[in-house]
Amino acid sequence: MIALDDTDRALIRALARDATASAGALGRDLGLSQPACWRRIRRMREAGVFRAERLDVDAAALGFGVTVFLGVKLATKGRLSLQDFERAVTAIPEVQTVEHLLGMYDYRLRVVARDISDFERVLRRRIMTLPGVGNVDANVLLSEERRPGPLG
Known part of the structure; x- marks a missing residue:
């Protein structure tokens, strides 16, 4: 540090x-x-204080009008199950973030889609077919009022 x-x-x-x-x-x-x-x-x-320099892209301006947070609980848990799921989910372009959690869900995903029907397609054809997926809970983002600032 x-x-x-x-x-x-x-x-x-x-x-x-x-x-x-x-x-x-x-x-x-x-x-x-x-x-x-x-x-x-x-x-x-x-010293690693800055992890990366990134471009902050407005998803809505690119035609992605819906953001959904998914809580994913894996059906089986083991080192290989976690690795298989992580490898597969990070290959889905609509999945913006993958967070491994301790609590009710094993993972939280931030997914963008053009609209609700596009999100349903991504959910059914891509996410629900991932290895180890058990239960999924969806929360649609209505608005984003505050973005976290730096800790420093």
């Missing part, structure tokens, strides 16, 4: 708002020189 000071945390918040901001612009906002700001970013990147 890396030790972070208040300036590092401010830098993380600024990058969370705009990951394309230059080290010079970030430095000016935080009272740092461009080289000092770049060194801090590089140090945090090398």
